[in-house]
Amino acid sequence: MSRFLSQEAARLAPYTPGEQPTDAQYLKLNTNESPFPPSPRVIKAVSRAELLKLNLYSDPTCSSLCQAVARRYGLQPENVLAANGSDEVLAFAFRAFCGQGKGVAYADITYGFYAAQTALFGLDATIIPLREDFTLCVEDYMDFPGTIVLANPNAPTGMTVPREDIQRLLEANPDRVVIVDEAYVDFGGESCVPMIFRYDNLLVVQTMSKSRSLAGGRVGFAMGSPELIAALNRVKYSFNPYNVNRLSLVAGTAALEDETYFQTCCASICQSRTWAAGELKRLGFTVLPSRANFLFVRSPKISGEDLYRSLKENGILVRWFDSPRIRDFVRITVGDLEQMHTLIDQVEQLLDTL
Template sequence: MNTWKNNIRMVVPYVPGEQPKKAGVVKLNTNENPYPPAPGVKAALENFNTDSLRLYPDPDTKDLAEALAVYYELKYENVFVGVGSDDVLATAFMTFFNSKTPILFPDVSYSFYSVWAELFRIPYERPALDSEFKMNPKDYYRENGGIIFPNPNAPTSVCEPLDLIRDILDHNRDVVVIVDEAYIDFGGESAVPLIQEYDNLLVVQTFSKSRSMAGIRIGYAMGNRELIDAMKNVKFSFNSYTMNRFALDIGIEALKDKQYFEDNLAKIISTREEAVKELEKRGFTVLESKANFLFAQHSTHYAGDIFRFLKERNVYVRHFNLPRIDNYLRITVGTEEQMKKLYEELDNYK
């Protein structure tokens, strides 16, 4: 064996949901939005100046960050933009979680958290959610090196109220607390207003779900200026030009059309509530969801078996072979038509 291998950083990577290349798949496995981006995005693409691609993009992502700041009633210096919320969260882990005391996140939460902790060699502990997959704020009163949790939680879809977040913040003024709000637009209450009160709160959101733009990679963090500046310094120590010209242009466009955005959300929420009933009819218990997906468990059949059955019939949902949740399916809310196909195949399952 060559000794150069000794100095390789060995890691167990995150495994994203499958992206099938074959046509005709009903894809309910990666929580994408079933509807296209706002019409303005198409117009921005048509007007895009290809020749400008020879020039570097704006490393400060100023126009997009300012558009986000206006949207959320913040200032430019309160917003950090990255290549999807994964890039933003990875940067936040590297920037803020440098204590020898373990960081805390729920035992059932976004499975990338432990991957980032391993990559950056950050110690961590995972307080258990209760039997209904709810957080107990008292689990976060102990000494720690930082806190992160998704709200609504992924993959459970459960949303915690702002009171709980405030309680956790009140007991943690000396570490950075990150609320990962990838799914907040589907009915949860955002922690963004708390940024004015808590200088150690970072809220992370994304264009990948509610804005139908997973394919273009835009995520963002909001927080007080010192947090954002520290993230910018780390970003500028890693890659100055992360956001390409095309993404910066169409990101601004996507923010403009509030009516399209709200109509899109209303359709998904309506389909979601309908889906709860349809799944319950078919023997599932479904957690109360404030996201664009459902987390469902069947009364008699093992989730892994249903998952494989559906996959053979070109209906892709997600199954996590992990403690506590291996008997659940995570089902993205698709179009009404896609959901009908799902119900049909579930009816075929013996």
């Protein structure tokens, strides 16, 4: 560790991304990317003409992308903020709505970036355990006075919170912000976007990394009341006004305009998820009820760590978390049906050797 590192930086708890091998020897089912390429409209939009404009800064207002999001979700542009992935949206939100005397609450088993950002900004965090069956009960959050962050569907479990429960949370205390992280909502979750006009304390965060095949483009966005979006912009313009690059603005706008491709890809992934979940149950796995593009599973025959390592040795990457309560599980990204057949064949062969 550098002797120049500040005490504050030394206390950070950085997020650990999933493995990103640079060669093609692995079937990569560990980071919840789409198995499909971006929409043909995206590929066409990222043209030579756009590449030649890279000498110029991108639009700091992200106007074209914000307008496209607004059209897609029935909002106004002032209800939308675009960002360099949903992680940046979350960072802006943590900085805007949390601080001295205003802590944040989230589940004990959820997206690991929440804890990383809590440490980065020096926030007081209240960690609220999921129930024994990994469900999130909003009653456990009712009395918390600060900002609440819910991943819905949750990661890594894939399980959802009913929208009416989130509505009760919003109504219980209109003076606190509820951030609903909908990174995986397009695979069967129930979005809270329709509630934005009724609740000015609701911020919905989404990404194009999963359902719109733009993980490498780093495009995310927030939707909420104009006042919440203005607060996020206050942080953005204090940090990085040109936060979304030119090519990602073009790609994100084009992706939103190809609804048919989006729906087709999501339907295919949901079909693969149903098939893979059934096959894993046939092999004796516990499979949590996922509404995301991944499955969270546990076998009574092999530990999560051993399953992860054995699959990696045989060319398949899945995600294992060395964390309390979930060490026996692995998270498996849902790919196309051919990839899922490869996974199941390998898992079956592995179990037969035990």
